[in-house]
Amino acid sequence: MRSDFIERYDLRVPRYTSYPTAPHFGPSVDGAVYARWLGGLDPALPLSLYLHIAYCAEMCWFCGCHTKATKKYAPVADYLDALLAEARLVSRHLPARMKIDHIHFGGGSPTLLTPGDFGRTLAVLREYYNIPLDAEIAVELDPRTADEPYVAAMARAGVTRASIGVQDFDERVQRAINRIQPHEVTARVIGWLRAAGISAINMDLCYGLPHQTVASLLDTVDKAAALRPSRIALFGYAHVPWMKRHQRLIPEAALPGLAERWEQYEAAAARLAAHGYVAVGLDHFALPDDEMAKAHEAHALHRNFQGYTTDAAPVLIGLGASAIGALPQGYAANELAIDRYKEAVREGRLPVTRGIAVTREDRLRRAVIERLMCDMGVDLDEIASMHDVEADRFDGELDRLAPLEADGIVTRDGRRVMLTEEGRPLVRAVCAVFDKYLGQGAARHSKAV
Numbered sequence: 001m002r003s004d005f006i007e008r009y010d011l012r013v014p015r016y017t018s019y020p021t022a023p024h025f026g027p028s029v030d031g032a033v034y035a036r037w038l039g040g041l042d043p044a045l046p047l048s049l050y051l052h053i054a055y056c057a058e059m060c061w062f063c064g065c066h067t068k069a070t071k072k073y074a075p076v077a078d079y080l081d082a083l084l085a086e087a088r089l090v091s092r093h094l095p096a097r098m099k100i101d102h103i104h105f106g107g108g109s110p111t112l113l114t115p116g117d118f119g120r121t122l123a124v125l126r127e128y129y130n131i132p133l134d135a136e137i138a139v140e141l142d143p144r145t146a147d148e149p150y151v152a153a154m155a156r157a158g159v160t161r162a163s164i165g166v167q168d169f170d171e172r173v174q175r176a177i178n179r180i181q182p183h184e185v186t187a188r189v190i191g192w193l194r195a196a197g198i199s200a201i202n203m204d205l206c207y208g209l210p211h212q213t214v215a216s217l218l219d220t221v222d223k224a225a226a227l228r229p230s231r232i233a234l235f236g237y238a239h240v241p242w243m244k245r246h247q248r249l250i251p252e253a254a255l256p257g258l259a260e261r262w263e264q265y266e267a268a269a270a271r272l273a274a275h276g277y278v279a280v281g282l283d284h285f286a287l288p289d290d291e292m293a294k295a296h297e298a299h300a301l302h303r304n305f306q307g308y309t310t311d312a313a314p315v316l317i318g319l320g321a322s323a324i325g326a327l328p329q330g331y332a333a334n335e336l337a338i339d340r341y342k343e344a345v346r347e348g349r350l351p352v353t354r355g356i357a358v359t360r361e362d363r364l365r366r367a368v369i370e371r372l373m374c375d376m377g378v379d380l381d382e383i384a385s386m387h388d389v390e391a392d393r394f395d396g397e398l399d400r401l402a403p404l405e406a407d408g409i410v411t412r413d414g415r416r417v418m419l420t421e422e423g424r425p426l427v428r429a430v431c432a433v434f435d436k437y438l439g440q441g442a443a444r445h446s447k448a449v
Helices: 003-008 031-039 074-093 115-128 148-157 171-176 183-195 214-226 245-249 258-274 291-297 338-346 360-375 380-386 391-400 402-406 424-432
Strands: 047-053 100-107 136-141 161-167 200-207 231-236 278-280 284-286 302-304 307-309 315-319 324-327 330-334 352-357 377-379 410-413 416-419
Touching: 031 074, 031 324, 031 330, 031 352, 047 074, 074 115, 074 315, 074 338, 100 115, 115 148, 148 183, 161 183, 183 200, 200 214, 200 258, 214 258, 231 258, 258 278, 258 284, 258 424, 278 291, 284 291, 302 360, 315 330, 360 377, 360 380, 360 424, 377 380, 380 391, 380 416, 391 402, 402 410, 402 424, 416 424
Parallel strands: 047 100, 047 315, 100 136, 136 161, 161 200, 200 231
Antiparallel strands: 231 284, 278 284, 302 307, 315 324, 324 330, 330 352, 377 416, 410 416
16 A cells, blocks of 8 residues: 555545444434334345344453453343344234344354353244245354354254454464464364364454554464465454443554554455455455355345345344344344343333434445445446436546545546555545545544555
């Protein structure tokens, strides 16, 4: 990356896992609105489920998730009962026993569940929803708390993909983020997964962490690639201590500067390519025979609150405290506080407390932003035609892209916009040009890279 870009594009912009983005959700969408949206769905539409397990064994200081650390299982079991009650409550508002193609367990740490409770969760979901045998069931897995009986329970329940959090294998970095996870622990869990028949494995790495250097990150990339996961996500650490108070425990003086973050990203991306991984979108890499790489090649990749996905379902149902659902009518976000979430569910109320109804204009701009994030380019004429608007609708945005075009961040052919290879890390800055909400309100975002 050119040195003069480093400060010029030191932007704080959304990650664009939705549009409009979560800071623009408001209280106009509540449980009653959500109930109407659920009831109005086409019974033939496929659904996806996201289950948020809002507990973990200990807090990782880099974490940006809504989670709570606990050493006792009783709060986890009580929370799971509420989550399953919410699953039943949502199913009652649907027009039929609808088909579920994708299920994703996130957190927090789903591996905090006992093997018995994990199996019970899938059994209950199959009671309320039509889950075919070939559904993708993915679980975010913490190698520090997963054991062999848990992996066996995952396999029995039909899990097809495991997403393993690593971040960095360097011990000094691990201490600084309060996540001690030796390489052999991760390798052992991957062995258990493959022996149990769960061969689709994702791995999460992170750059921009305290004490991280280009050399140490490349060592982590090499070790990760040697384990041959199907997909590797390379996220930039988002230091937002005003939102996540535990991040204040990270020594800010040990964080790499902006120039070094750029260098880490570029070096790690190049090393992953050398190991045979295909760059997918902004921060994902996949082996060429993985479904994500194939979807990227076919321009069929999508983006939701879990990041890049091959899931094309038009409805995502979020279950659990802080979970967010995406429906054709808009976004619906659950209560953040665990106690209030449980109280709402036990009173028979859908625990939605905020959201936003999407307009025709929102859908148009969401389509532009999703294609930019997924394809590193967009044909604005094609999007305009699909949404039945005039071809010149985005000519003002094209004018505002002129400085990025002059800098070689994007190229243009008529109304077709493409990120250059050098511009790829700045795709969020390009998306921001099309975001009519950006700048409204007091939202603060993470760095563009």
